[in-house]
Amino acid sequence: MKPLKSPDRPDVRRTIGAECVANGAGGLSRRAALALGVGSLASVIGTGASAAEPVRLVALGDSLTAGYGLGPGEGFVPRLQKALRDGGLAVTVANAGVSGDTASGGADRLDWSTPEDTDGVIVALGANDMLRGVDPDVTRAALTRILDRLKARTIPAMLIGMRAAPNLGAAYVSAFDSIYADLAQARGLVLYPFFLDGVVGDASLNLADGLHPNPRGVDVMVRGALPYVRRFVESLPAGRS
DSSP states (O other): OOOOOOTTOHHHHHHHHHHOOOOSHHHHHHHHHHHHHHHHHHHHHOTTOOOOOOEEEEEEESHHHHTTTOOTTOSHHHHHHHHHHHTTOOEEEEEEEOTTOOHHHHHHTHHHHSOTTOOEEEEEOOHHHHHHTOOHHHHHHHHHHHHHHHHHTTOOEEEEOOOOOGGGOHHHHHHHHHHHHHHHHHHTOOEESOTTTTTTTOGGGBOTTSSSBOHHHHHHHHHHHHHHHHHHHHHSOTTOO
16 A cells, blocks of 8 residues: 655645635535425425434544535535435435544534534544644544543444554554554444545545545545445434434
């Protein structure tokens, strides 16, 4: 596997800095608009028909979730939602991805990124921690804080993992890569081990920066994550509102 760029490279630092744009709120408003549309349709049909409420997911992540550098409908969240619906699941997926965010940043904004009516959260953070060389203990603690808070709010979660670039050194790779499997095993969570599986290192699947997937790369990501997200959705308790 071709290694990702090291965090001490100036071009990587510039890319990360340019990404720091909070665009998750737009995804949340789209989810609300879709829910409103479902309600309007039900009122038109009338009381004789009962349409099942869609499962409401939130994808909490960074630029890989937000769809950095991609056009409308090309990012991970809209394509995941489409794939789930094409597979027969009534699901909405809100985009709570913020480009440049770390796991600690995600933990800090968790509550306002996750409305009370959320049925489940896909936690996909850690890529920027790795690129910046953040202490894996800090990343582990932040993800633990996210999972603890969701548990306290009785909102189920699943994890999408990240892997460290080999050029960060064996000790860092070992400490970082173990975070996701450890947390998932300890808590009985669904885990998709590597968000960029099949994409990293393949120039034909990435934007020119070599860090972010192009639309073809997003399709690979969705295909990889789909069975795990589907299992998560099917495990959610019925009747949550």
